[in-house]
Amino acid sequence: MFAVISDIHSNLEALTAVLADIEKRGIKTIYCLGDVIGYGPDPGECLDLIIEKTEWCVLGNHDYAAFYEPTNFNYAAEQASFWTREVLETEEGKEVRDRRWGFLGELPMRQTLETKLGTNAAIIDFVHASPRRPVNEYIFPDDVYTNPLKVRLLFERVKHICFVGHTHMPGVFLDEPDFYLPNELNNVYPIIDDEKAIINIGSVGQPRDKDSRASYVYVNENEVHFVRVEYDFETTIRKITAIEQLDSFHAERLRDGR
Numbered sequence: 714m715f716a717v718i719s720d721i722h723s724n725l726e727a728l729t730a731v732l733a734d735i736e737k738r739g740i741k742t743i744y745c746l747g748d749v750i751g752y753g754p755d756p757g758e759c760l761d762l763i764i765e766k767t768e769w770c771v772l773g774n775h776d777y778a779a780f781y782e783p784t785n786f787n788y789a790a791e792q793a794s795f796w797t798r799e800v801l802e803t804e805e806g807k808e809v810r811d812r813r814w815g816f817l818g819e820l821p822m823r824q825t826l827e828t829k830l831g832t833n834a835a836i837i838d839f840v841h842a843s844p845r846r847p848v849n850e851y852i853f854p855d856d857v858y859t860n861p862l863k864v865r866l867l868f869e870r871v872k873h874i875c876f877v878g879h880t881h882m883p884g885v886f887l888d889e890p891d892f893y894l895p896n897e898l899n900n901v902y903p904i905i906d907d908e909k910a911i912i913n914i915g916s917v918g919q920p921r922d923k924d925s926r927a928s929y930v931y932v933n934e935n936e937v938h939f940v941r942v943e944y945d946f947e948t949t950i951r952k953i954t955a956i957e958q959l960d961s962f963h964a965e966r967l968r969d970g971r
Contacts, residue, residue, distance in 0.1 A: 716931040717914050719746035719878030723753030724918025727927040728762055730944035731917050740931055746878040747773025747841035752963045753918055754952035756797045760813045772820035773841040774849045780817045789960035796958035822847040831934035833906050836872045842879040844870035851880055857890040864890035868909055875911045882922045883915030883939055895939035902937040912937055920970040
């Protein structure tokens with residue numbers, strides 16, 4: 714049994730709530746799909762928890778932006794990246810500072826797990842964005858209608874199962890192509906041998922599916938369970954609005970999950 718989390722975006726309140734929920738379920742193994750930082754007010758604390766609590770993490774576009782440079786970001790996201798970098802660079806403790814930067818600098822773009830889920834063999838890829846462009850390609854639910862060729866080409870890069878984040882919108886893509894919201898699946902997707910799937914696990918720290926609760930998944934036997942967790946977003950909102958370099962929109966959106 715393992716959990717998969719993504720898109721924390723420096724939201725400490727959401728991350729601690731999700732980690733507590735994972736622990737309550739007795740899950741010991743956690744994988745992270747990146748964007749640990751960006752947008753939110755607590756980049757260092759969130760990095761520390763991901764370093765401590767996860768087996769590994771892959772590179773997200775906001776992690777890349779803070780370590781290297783923002784690419785194709787809007788102004789508010791770019792400013793948040795520069796502020797995040799400044800916070801990490803000015804950490805007074807050298808050991809802490811070096812550990813955080815070392816972690817960001819060594820993040821891989823992809824991880825693959827070959828395992829058994831129940832009685833089924835599974836090959837599982839873990840990327841931040843897409844199996845084709847793992848750091849920054851968006852896969853939107855509407856793509857199955859507006860750009861089905863794109864979805865089919867993405868599935869050519871999928872051996873079996875691919876977990877993604879990036880859009881902050883949870884659900885399951887199949888190669889028909891089709892897309893299913895978690896509630897259309899009763900929040901459970903069964904992994905089977907002969908069905909490819911791209912599974913978006915949603916966002917811990919900045920949900921955008923009109924549900925303010927943090928989102929993650931866990932896998933038990935051959936079933937992927939979608940989970941929502943309430944957290945104290947009002948505290949996160951107050952922290953963001955108190956920081957001049959962070960756009961207040963990134964605070965306000967947390968109330969509505971947008």
